[in-house]
Amino acid sequence: MAETTPAPLERAQAEVADLLSELIRIDTTNTGDTTTSKGERQAAEWVAAKLDDVGIDSVIHESEKGRASLVARIPGQDRERPGLLVHGHLDVVPADASEWSVDPFAGEQRDGYVWGRGAVDMKDMDCMTLALVRDWARTGVTPPRDIVLAFVADEEAGGKYGAHHMVDHHADLFENVSEAISEVGGFSLTVRDDLRLYLVQTAEKGLAWMRLTAAGRPGHGSFVHDDNAVTRLSAAVARIGSTRLPTVLTPPMKQFIEEVSDAYGIEIDPDEPEEALSRLGSISRMIGAALRNTVNPTMVDAGYKANVIPGTASATIDGRFLYGQEEAFEAQIDELLGEGVTRDYIHHDQAVETTFDGPLVEQMVAALKAEDAGARPVPFTMSGGTDAKSFETLGMRCFGFSPLRLPADLDFASLFHGIDERVPVESLQFGIRVLDRFLRAS
Numbered sequence: 527m528a529e530t531t532p533a534p535l536e537r538a539q540a541e542v543a544d545l546l547s548e549l550i551r552i553d554t555t556n557t558g559d560t561t562t563s564k565g566e567r568q569a570a571e572w573v574a575a576k577l578d579d580v581g582i583d584s585v586i587h588e589s590e591k592g593r594a595s596l597v598a599r600i601p602g603q604d605r606e607r608p609g610l611l612v613h614g615h616l617d618v619v620p621a622d623a624s625e626w627s628v629d630p631f632a633g634e635q636r637d638g639y640v641w642g643r644g645a646v647d648m649k650d651m652d653c654m655t656l657a658l659v660r661d662w663a664r665t666g667v668t669p670p671r672d673i674v675l676a677f678v679a680d681e682e683a684g685g686k687y688g689a690h691h692m693v694d695h696h697a698d699l700f701e702n703v704s705e706a707i708s709e710v711g712g713f714s715l716t717v718r719d720d721l722r723l724y725l726v727q728t729a730e731k732g733l734a735w736m737r738l739t740a741a742g743r744p745g746h747g748s749f750v751h752d753d754n755a756v757t758r759l760s761a762a763v764a765r766i767g768s769t770r771l772p773t774v775l776t777p778p779m780k781q782f783i784e785e786v787s788d789a790y791g792i793e794i795d796p797d798e799p800e801e802a803l804s805r806l807g808s809i810s811r812m813i814g815a816a817l818r819n820t821v822n823p824t825m826v827d828a829g830y831k832a833n834v835i836p837g838t839a840s841a842t843i844d845g846r847f848l849y850g851q852e853e854a855f856e857a858q859i860d861e862l863l864g865e866g867v868t869r870d871y872i873h874h875d876q877a878v879e880t881t882f883d884g885p886l887v888e889q890m891v892a893a894l895k896a897e898d899a900g901a902r903p904v905p906f907t908m909s910g911g912t913d914a915k916s917f918e919t920l921g922m923r924c925f926g927f928s929p930l931r932l933p934a935d936l937d938f939a940s941l942f943h944g945i946d947e948r949v950p951v952e953s954l955q956f957g958i959r960v961l962d963r964f965l966r967a968s
Contacts, residue, residue, distance in 0.1 A: 550632075556618065605672065608703060617680055712960070725782075734852075735844055776816075776850070852877065898956075
């Protein structure tokens with residue numbers, strides 16, 4: 527399809543920051559427990575009202591009371607072509623207001639930024655998408671193929687009440703959709719004034735949250751006691767927490783390292799890439815975690831009285847495995863557990879990976895370069911997870927493409943689940959322009 531000159535998008539760019547402020551003010555904290563989580567139904571109804579305001583119909587489904595997800599379909603010029611899904615989550619992780627310099631749920635705008643919990647994860651993409659499709663509806667733009675919008679619940683706790691529920695119970699809403707875009711990709715990393723890498727997510731690690739349980743002989747705390755569940759568990763937790771698993775270069779990370787090597791003019795040892803990648807700044811923490819399987823202890827629980835040795839002790843670990851590495855990961859964990867410690871999954875989900883090629887990728891590249899002459903898009907693997915894990919099961923190729931041109935000095939990686947989360951207004955406006963070009967060409 528010939529490239530279409532984008533509309534000016536003045537109204538979309540003018541309203542996106544205010545939309546984001548409004549959505550941040552709807553506290554959608556997801557604690558992982560439905561009884562204490564909140565706001566998802568209110569947020570879904572807010573999105574529905576914004577869509578209805580410009581004549582876009584939507585449907586809301588609840589997996590449990592209050593755990594609401596919304597889906598809308600914008601008809602394209604060719605209804606026979608497979609559609610494209612643009613999905614985002616409405617929930618956010620908790621925020622302790624005492625740690626912030628602003629109210630995390632006030633949606634404050636200052637210093638050229640929108641501040642608040644969810645500003646980058648991921649109400650920014652929600653509102654860029656919303657502002658764009660509202661502009662399309664007002665100006666009569668019809669995309670070349672169907673665009674399906676999904677604003678879902680519960681991503682921050684694994685998606686059981688959000689994307690997984692929608693895929694399992696409402697798959698018809700995503701009929702004839704072949705590709706998807708969402709969060710944590712398409713953001714810039716400044717190499718120099720005339721060169722920015724834009725990291726497009728083509729893969730994400732699998733999720734393996736586990737409970738470890740150690741057994742022992744209970745007894746009096748004053749006795750000599752060799753069969754101690756707490757000691758046994760502590761040794762396992764210490765081994766797991768202090769072990770760095772081997773480097774494994776998956777295809778997207780191999781390509782990423784090659785691109786970084788070329789862009790920075792440095793040699794990178796594929797067996798020990800961390801030292802060279804450390805010059806990427808704070809983003810190196812995210813990148814480094816995608817070079818291997820990882821596991822970290824996060825919680826421990828044992829005992830009920832100071833002078834009683836308990837019969838069991840437990841711990842929770844957060845494991846993440848690379849695409850194609852699940853079997854190796856489980857063997858690595860089992861080796862670290864030691865005798866008398868067992869593991870059970872609390873939450874498990876697949877790793878996802880696709881290739882950085884094809885017409886959709888070409889359109890991403892073209893859209894970024896049209897708005898930033900110094901753009902060099904590159905693939906990478908995300909160390910965390912997204913709702914792509916659910917939508918991939920319907921046969922979609924899934925990408926992280928939430929385009930943001932960021933200030934060179936912004937510590938972007940630290941803002942995910944971090945204190946004083948914020949996003950530049952100019953970055954939001956840039957994202958709208960890129961998404962407009964991309965979606966019009968897709």
